[in-house]
Amino acid sequence: xxxxxKYYFLKDITVPFDEIYIPSRGIYYxxxxxxxxxxxxxxxxxxxxxxxxxVENGRATELILESCLxxxxxxxxxxxxxDKNAILIYLRSTSFGxxxxxxxxxxxxxxxxxxxxxxxxxxxxxxxxxxxxxGTYSYELPKMRLKLSNSGDSESVVVKFKPLTINDxxxxxxxxxxxxxxxxxxxxxxxxxxxxxxxxVEINGIKNKDFIKKVIKNMSLTDSLYLRDYMEKVEPGxxxxxxxICNNCGHICENKIPINSNFFGLDAKYKENMMDEIFLIxxxxxxxxxxxxxxxxxxxxxxxxxEKISEEVEKKNQAEKAAMNKAKNQxxxxx
Numbered sequence: 001x002x003x004x005x006k007y008y009f010l011k012d013i014t015v016p017f018d019e020i021y022i023p024s025r026g027i028y029y030x031x032x033x034x035x036x037x038x039x040x041x042x043x044x045x046x047x048x049x050x051x052x053x054x055v056e057n058g059r060a061t062e063l064i065l066e067s068c069l070x071x072x073x074x075x076x077x078x079x080x081x082x083d084k085n086a087i088l089i090y091l092r093s094t095s096f097g098x099x100x101x102x103x104x105x106x107x108x109x110x111x112x113x114x115x116x117x118x119x120x121x122x123x124x125x126x127x128x129x130x131x132x133x134x135g136t137y138s139y140e141l142p143k144m145r146l147k148l149s150n151s152g153d154s155e156s157v158v159v160k161f162k163p164l165t166i167n168d169x170x171x172x173x174x175x176x177x178x179x180x181x182x183x184x185x186x187x188x189x190x191x192x193x194x195x196x197x198x199x200x201v202e203i204n205g206i207k208n209k210d211f212i213k214k215v216i217k218n219m220s221l222t223d224s225l226y227l228r229d230y231m232e233k234v235e236p237g238x239x240x241x242x243x244x245i246c247n248n249c250g251h252i253c254e255n256k257i258p259i260n261s262n263f264f265g266l267d268a269k270y271k272e273n274m275m276d277e278i279f280l281i282x283x284x285x286x287x288x289x290x291x292x293x294x295x296x297x298x299x300x301x302x303x304x305x306x307e308k309i310s311e312e313v314e315k316k317n318q319a320e321k322a323a324m325n326k327a328k329n330q331x332x333x334x335x
Contacts, residue, residue, distance in 0.1 A: 015039050016298050017070055020090050022083040023124045023236040028135040028163060029078075037070040038087060040298035041095040043274060049264045050271040058170060061088070061260065065166075077167035082237025084166055085259040086124065089238060092264055093119040095299040100265075104244070108251035115244040117257065123239050131234075136162045136201055139230050141223040146204065146215075157215065159227060161199040163235045168198045192228070193217070199231065277306050284309050 017039045026034035045064055054060040065076050065084065068091065072079070092100070100117045131137050138160050145154040164172075172194050181190055196216045201207065203215050219227075240257040257263075278294045281302065294302065 024080050024083050039068045043295045049266045081164045085238050089119050104255045106246040109249040111248040113247040129234050136160050144223050160202045
């Protein structure tokens with residue numbers, strides 16, 4: 001049952017929207033918000049998604065969420081990455097269609113392949129293990145041990161971590177760029193280590209960042225793999241890993257779908273088509289829709305309007321063609 005207090009402001013909303021439930025179920029938020037009222041994408045958001053600069057620096061995603069989330073009162077950056085992904089998938093599906101062409105490189109033959117992905121088939125991950133009251137999880141590394149300072153004994157390593165937020169994701173990208181490592185001119189990807197530094201809040205009860213960083217650097221590959229698997233298991237989000245068959249060698253490939261600003265796949269050519277649609281709707285509506293009306297029209301509604309205009313134009317052309325043929329036939333008969 002819906003909490004009626006959430007909808008007290010509906011009379012003030014003047015744009016079409018829907019309600020979607022998020023993977024985190026609100027467990028990690030102080031207000032326990034488990035769903036969002038989400039405005040459909042319009043031309044205003046398309047302008048953002050066709051800006052190369054905004055897409056490249058990741059700002060496009062934040063601006064889209066700020067524009068489309070109608071009942072989130074906090075910092076957009078505090079939304080979990082898993083919830084953000086669910087919202088972007090919903091917006092992509094309702095605006096541009098459920099079917100997406102996905103390209104990947106086969107790990108077996110190294111050839112590029114393409115497969116169809118249906119967004120509605122992507123499911124939310126079940127929350128099988130709930131976090132503690134602070135929204136964090138604990139995991140004991142299988143191999144690593146820490147020496148106790150006052151004796152020769154050692155103790156197991158218990159890592160406490162939190163799910164990633166949009167702000168964390170943004171900082172990871174910035175730190176990764178600032179701490180670029182190159183060996184013989186080849187850039188080394190250090191994003192996994194930086195992710196650990198952002199997610200791990202304490203180790204064996206110690207919250208000192210330098211200590212945490214040192215432990216992360218000394219973590220074995222085995223411990224790292226087990227920890228990453230556990231993090232992915234408990235972190236709320238969308239199951240965005242799909243299996244597909246390589247078109248070239250038939251190898252079954254497991255691919256993770258990247259969900260970011262590029263996920264919408266809009267470019268400069270798309271923007272030209274969008275502007276053409278806005279002009280044509282304004283022109284053929286003969287004043288029924290002004291530019292601002294069309295800018296605020298949901299994309300699916302604008303496209304449906306364009307389809308109806310095309311149908312009417314085609315009917316008119318066919319009628320005019322039939323009338324001309326009839327007139328020509330009558331002229332021939334009279335001769």
